[in-house]
Amino acid sequence: DQQVKQNSPSLSVQEGRISILNCDYTNSMFDYFLWYKKYPAEGPTFLISISSIKDKNEDGRFTVFLNKSAKHLSLHIVPSQPGDSAVYFCAASAPGAQKLVFGQGTRLTINP
């Protein structure tokens, strides 16, 4: 039962353009969402988060959008840079739960 789904295993984007990574969830109890970035042979690193009381959160080139009615969130990276090439995981948590439920990840490749 995959409660958090990233339906695109991979995405290729031209340098300088916008990268949009998508994530869907099924558990309506989730109210806190995060994006992590992972390079090979390294652990995931935190990128950006959003609480369900918001529908948008920005941090530099990274913006996360949350559509609660559709149970969908997306990560926008503008402009995309070669160093953004990595695997991106979205994660969600419910109130009172310290555990994160992760999606399967999307491999983003930025082409020069």
Added chain:
Amino acid sequence: KAGVTQTPRYLIKTRGQQVTLSCSPISGHRSVSWYQQTPGQGLQFLFEYFSETQRNKGNFPGRFSGRQFSNSRSEMNVSTLELGDSALYLCASSFTGQRNTEAFFGQGTRLTVV
């Protein structure tokens, strides 16, 4: 400030054996969580410890266990290893383990069961 340290980085074990993985959190962090990453499955939550107490547990069989010491270091044990236990095991530490505090991940231990 040193990051999260996991040892060993790589491990090869035989079916039926047991294995212990170690995680040293960032100094001052009291929460340690463990995750299993397998191809196509993403990261799956194993358990979380805070101040030596297990607070949360994922849907893994009893062969997977853990503990946390008074210095916040944590160990994870898997008994009677199966081929399907081959995975990257990641631990993450945070100050309180609260959802809105950033969790820092270690580089992981790559376990191969043959």
